[in-house]
Amino acid sequence: MILTQAPVTSLGAPSLVAKAFFFLFLATTLGITWWAARRTRTTEQFYAAGRSITARQNGIALAGDYMSAASFLGIAGLVSLSGFDGLIYSTGWLVGWPVVLFLIAEPLRNLGKYTFADAVTVRLQEKPVRIAAAVGTLATVTLYLIAQMVGAGGLIRLLFGLSYEAAVAVVGAAMIAYVLFGGMLATTWVQIVKAVLLLSGAAALALLVLLRFELSPARLFAEAAARFGDPVLSPGKLVAKPLDAISLGMALMFGTAGLPHILMRFYTVPDAKAARVSVFYATGIIGAFYLMTFILGFGAMVLVGPDTIRAVDAGGNMAAPLLAELLGGTAFLGFIGAVAFATILAVVAGLTLSGAAALSHDLWVNVVKSGHADAREQLRVARLATLVLGVVAVLLGILFKGQNVAFMVGLAFAIAASGNFPALILSMFWRGATTAGIVTTMLVGTGATLLFIYLSPTVQVDILRHESAWFPLKNPALVSMPLGFLSGLVVSLLRPEPAAARAFAALERRATLGQAAE
Amino acid sequence: MAAEHEAELRALAGARRRLALLLTAAMVLIYFGFLGLIAWQKPLLGRLVVPGLSLGILLGALVIVSCWILTWIYVRWANTRYDPEIERLRGHL
Secondary structure, X not given: OOOOOOOOOOOOOOOHHHHHHHHHHHHHHHHHHHHHHOOOOOHHHHHXXXXXXXXXXXXXXXXXXXXXXXXXXXXXXXXXXXXXXXXXXXXHOOOHHHHHXXXXXXXXXXXXXXXXXXXXXOOOOHHHHHHHHHHHHHHHHHHHHHHHHHHHHHHHHHHHOOOHHHHHHHHHHXXXXXXXXXXXXXXXXXXXHHHHHHHHHHHHHHHHHHHOOOOOHHHHHHHHHHHHOHHHHOOOHHHOOHHHHHHHHHHHHHHHOOOHHHHHHHHHXXXXXXXXXXXXXXXXXXXXXXXXXXXXXXXXXXXXXXXXHHHHOOOOOOHHHHHHHHHHHHHHHHHHHHHHHHHHHHHHHHHHHHHHHHHHHHHHHHHHOOOOOOHHHHHHHHHHHHHHHHHHHHHHHHHOOOOOOOHHHHHHHHHHHHHHHHHHHHHHHOOOOOHHHHHHHHHHHHHHHHHHHHHOHHHHOOOOOOOOOOOOOOOOHHHHHHHHHHHHHHHHHHOOOHHHHHOHHHHHHHHHHOHHHO | OHHHHHHHHHHHHHHHXXXXXXXXXXXXXXXXXXXXXXXXXXXXXXXXXXXXXXXXXXXXXXXXXXXXXXXXXXXXXXXXXXXXXXXXHHHHO
16 A cells, blocks of 8 residues: 655645735736726726727637636646546537637627627517526526635635635625726726736646656656556546537537627627637637646646645645646745636626626616616616625525535536527527527526436436436536527427518628628 | 629628538537547547557647637638628628
8 A cells, every 4th residue: 555645735824925926916906996997987888898808808808707717727637637538628618619709709799789688689579588598697607606606715725724705705805896896897807817827827837847848748648657557648437428428518619609708708899800809819828728737737647646636635626736836836836826816706707797787787777677777877787786796606605615516617508508509599590580489498498407407417416415317417418408499499480470580681781790780 | 782782791691601600510520529539439549649649639639729720710711801891891881
């Protein structure tokens, strides 16, 4: 039996450097918020940064909005413990972006104003569609927020030694401050700062790893195989059932194109061309980042060792921080810790803003007030919604303490793939789509996803500890996404809506030329 | 005259849609092809191309590279072919 050495790490007992980076980031982002607050006086500025963001800035912000701590620490950890299998996630998190570019970004930008529901309601009856879209948005955003909050609490506790509740409260307070005062402009720049920090941190760490292997990834992989066996280079246990992999793949690929906080970013640029080019930048950055996490994972496996990584955190989440400490000392660990914190904040700020937009723009202004709310009231409601959502997120984060919530990100993607994405595709590209059909798609897609996940092994076996589950798949997208599409198709065909069909030509024209065409 | 330009606009929108669908189909094939290999051809992916580099790792990296290439193809087409045409038609409509 091999006795594993107690890990030598200063994790959880933050150094002065770690604290300095942490406060430097907070001070910088709050400074940005102060600057942005003076430029956030209208609803267009609050929700869409006054359409003033350039394509390149938006591309970086999209990456900052999307790359979560789960993908940075989680994938590196997964690779460090199981090798190749982590690559399934690295690729899965990226392949949705080309789909966003080809199918969604440009028509969405040309048709809508602040939320993806704006684009879906064109030519359909506003109120029912907005209510259904708000349900889809809030379901996605809430699940995603819970996963981020619980992750944040645990991570910051590990990195900085703060109590779980205090960590969740700090994250909640910072995110509310960004969004409440600085709106989309502050959120965008927090995401840009985070993306630059995350990318440079990961690149520096990957470089330090590769310097030990003559800058050759193949030598690194060969060393891993020599120490831990050839299986680390080939598919392992993660994909025991083929259909599970395909179902998760569908959720990741098509869910990306239905995430409300991502879609909302396309309204921050001046036109459809900028929206298009921004996805090109985002795809480049995110792809490069996931290639690097793979290097980090193998680096941690070889240099830190799986036993040490597991001893600190059973899930492997501390693989990248431990690697940073080994290669760059306490200072670098402090930097990576601050980067992980920044990563979480940028994602939850984007989520909160899109949830607040669904509550205020979709539900309050356009459903309750039928579009008749003056600018002051709209802004006040948007800020109130931000505050409410932020507080709810903190409370949920504390409520779910210690729960296994990792599946909730996959679930949020599955809802986005089964409800939001089909609704966007059907309403923007199919003449025959009707109000009832689109509402059905969103409610069935969202409802079926939630029902199936409850009946799945993910909840029944992993969480409730039952022997078996009624529904076989761990992620339901393989069934729920076709259900979302089919239900909308059938309902639309059964009861056609002549007015909606007649207005389709005008929609296509506007999707091509933009709002200026009206 | 206007009707002619409207028809041109529809044809242009159709061309964009066809390219978008073609590239989406390519992306779906590439990714689910990769997942299919992972699910059903595990030993094949474990084979080494050069020492240390298994076919699986190489293909995974190529999936990421293919995302870059496909988005580049689309953006290049849209920026150099599609946009000027749209601008020209916008002037007429």
